[in-house]
Amino acid sequence: MDLLEYKGKRVLARYDVPLFRGKEASTVDDAVAAADEIGYPVVVKAQVKIGGRGKAGGIKIADNSDEAREYATNILGMDIRGHVVGELWLQEATDIDNEYYAAVVFDRSAKAPLVMLSTQGGMDIEQVAAEHPEALAMLHVDPLVGFQPYHARRLTFEAGVDADVVRPVGDLLAKLYEVFSKEEATLIEINPMVVTPERRVVALDAKVTLDNNSLFRHPDNAALDDNSNADPQELMASERGLTYVKLDGDIGIFGNGAGLVMSTLDVVAAAGGAPANFLDAGGGAKAEAIVASVEVILSNPNVKAVLFNVFGGITRCDEVAKGLIEAYGILAPTVPFVVRLDGTNDVEARELLAQADLPNVFPEKTMDGAAARVVELARDHA
């Protein structure tokens, strides 16, 4: 779960990570009131879960109320690469001496947290790693041992931070690690972490990603989720307990098991088609889940044809067929369906479909054959 900047900062604030004063707002009037309260100059920042906000015009510095109003008006509702700005974060603007970078990352390959520190803040860190590897210090922490003072010393000296801020930078790293492990984050990235002219070290920005699977232990964090920018189909699917990812194409996909569904997307693409979604109904899907799936798939207006690709293990193909027949009764789809059911109870499933004799439903025996067929049908239907 990715958090908006201001919500991430709320989590950091619980651990006394140094932050600038700020306030969130979702209307222009609230934004101006917040800016007046903070005092000028003030930074008006778009709250969206995507990088490159500054370049897109989503971050402005206002010197007075009129400017705050102008910028808030412009930025609220702005579309930043598909993310519509629904909230602003207003933050005191200060002079900056240095821009550093700090992060704690869940490194799945090393199976250990990775702590990173660089004096080249404010830039894309992959670019820093490629162009100035010497400016990026990093180390893995044994999660059984935790972040120790020597880790902080190694990172600060190796990165070459200014001597007078070695201590506060190290303290901040230790706090970030504490947040990472206690709040069960998978990413905490502070870019930039700044040094003010008074030599205070402060987290200017914050990108925090929390592990969804741990939210039962962190009810406060579960409440930080927001659906303001969620895709309507993805929202609808999550309400129905389905795993769904919206894609750009026009062929709706239904399958069981993440690997098989990914494979189905690939096979459809290789046949010249473009999938409209990833949908995994999971193991043992019953008729009800199948009706809900069809509902979500068809609610995407781009869908011109649908492919059911099921290999029944725990999932029984006859249940899938029953669900499809039920969905047809309720939703009366106008787009063609290609149905490939293999595995547990596949013979019964094919019999059920033959008896139901649904209009525009085309059974196929193999995955490759089904993909070719659905691509052809989507073209004809376009």
Next chain:
Amino acid sequence: MSILVGEDTRLAVSGLTGREGTYHAMNNRRYGTKVVAGVTPGKGGQDVEGVPVFNTFRAAVEATEANTAMIFVPPRFAADSILEAEDAGIATIIAITEGIPAHDELLVFNVLKDNPDVRLIGPNCPGVLSPGKANVGIIPASFFKPGNVGVVSRSGTLTYQIGNELAQEGFGNSTIVGIGGDPVPGSSFVDIIALFEADPETELIVMSGEIGGSAEEEAAEYIAANVSKPVVGYIAGLTAPPGKTMGHAGAIVSGSSGGGQAKIDALEAVGVRVGRTPTQVAEIAMEILGR
């Protein structure tokens, strides 16, 4: 022979008394797996269809000489149950549970890595099947028969799909291992490929990977240096957009890492033939084994 599970498997099931646990453990027993114990705190002394239940893994191991554990408890209890099984001296732990917190998996991995006598398969996996010998987990055994192809996969249904294509071409399997779709699996492709390389029954290895992480690239390096048997690969998720989790918690392309094409390239660079569809995997296997 086979790997990980077989005639010597003596299985203790954590979560045996739950509905799903009972259902799948009894399926495993009907297949011929020796299910010797259940572990449910507070239900020691009871039994499930004749299988005795113990309060702790330690008690279960003492009474039944269980050597394999299947973890079927809900995500919040699963890491603790895995650690308990390890502490009780169980050598093979197979964790089916999906949805274990990532930091719990990190803890488990880092505790177990210092114990050379224990192997964790999963979590979030369908289990391990050695056709004709033993089935631990939820793999539908009826599609598979004994043979010489070892399969290791991050996905359940995709394993069945590929396994079925192989079966239609007349191939059987030494063992089928689901290593699971989570970001921190207990065993990697490398771990399982090493076991297949050492298993005299296995003549060909099929590895089915997917986007996310670098386990396939690490496998490619390992294969180049250590594996004499032919390996056929498959990678799912080539067309998945970056930054989106595709069903499995571990199936995500992040920035420049975890993409499917890079995995295919890494495998092909060391001579592993990679099928572009599950059907192609079976065709390549057939060519290599000469049928």
